Amino acid sequence: MLDHWLTHSKFKESYEKLVQRLFRNKISPNHLTIIGLILGLTSAASIFLSDVFSLLFIVFYIISTILMALSFLFDTFDGVIARMREPTKFGGILDIFCDRTVEVSIIIAFVSTDPISLLYPGLFSLGGMVLCISMFLLSSIELNKSPEEEKAKIISYRKGFMERSETLIFFLLTNIIYICRSLLLWVFAILVLLTAFIHLIQTFKDLNSEKR
Template identity: 50%
Template sequence: MIDHLISKSKFKEAYENLFGKLIHNRISPNQITLLGLFFGLCGALMISLSQFIQNQYILLVISLILVIISFFFDTIDGVVARFKDPTWFGGILDIFCDRTVEISIIIGIISNDPELLWPGIFSLASIVLCITAFLSIGAVDKKFNSKGLEKVIFYSKGIMERSETVIFLIAMIILPFMRLILLWIFAILVFLTSLQRIRFAYFRFNQKRNGQENNIDFSN
């Protein structure tokens, strides 16, 4: 929800113009994406290792900084891509790295406490269901629409988008005593988002377009 609200704001336009002009000739979008992946994985590792030292908050602070840097890189890789012309591979790499970081952070969090195992499993399962619905909708939408889009990957609006996910993950890092509740809430909201996207697909595609039935072959 937050992502779609920001996408219509003047702040987003100013932010993209600033960073796009500053760095688009200095580094490629894919390199930025991989840097975000690197810092995100390092942050997840720090979370996992925090259980082995007496003052775990030292590593949690380090992990928080690393994760924030990772998420910052994630916000500017797309900006630079749009300045240089986005590519299919770049969009796919971005999605892969984003989910890898999110899953790694959740694994790092649940590795610290056996009580977090079940909400952690449900959180990971919800992510799988949500990304499946999201990618399926994107694939079908590309078959129906030949017009060029600003992004190479189609993003349908949902309760839990990237910004909400970032907020939850940061909250889980800095509030260890709230992790059980936060993981359950996260899992439920992500699952509801997957259902929301299925509903969106029903209304978007359950009709005839240009006199043709919506028979989509996913085998290719």
């Protein structure tokens, strides 16, 4: 929801101009994607280490939160630069691969800090993500994209209830409010599963309307 709103807000133009000034002709979108991946994996490792080295919990806690936010930030940078230079199919695929790798790694890291309490909410979160990304990809393949979407993205998503921005918010909250990790992961899992179900229903309606 937030991604869709931001895409159509005045903030988008100002933000994209700033990113273009910072990175234009300096680094490729794929390199930005890889940097985001490295930051995300390092954040996940920091979450894991915060439980292993309990005396340094606060240090790893702060590091993981900062790196997580930076990882998601770089994920927005690559899209801006890609649209400026003309996006590629491999770039879109690499972006999806890196996004999901970071998200899965962070959830596994959360579970590792308290396997007894977080195992099931973690499993349901991962299962929900599999269903959700499957619906995103299938609906983007089956449904025709508008000319504007074709120019903007190689891989196009329909707007959803739980998108990248909402995922960042939930992950940051789950990391920061660590005493509520089980509850937050359950809520995240339910919302992601609900998003997948909503996409299934909407795709069914859209495909039926195309036949008429």
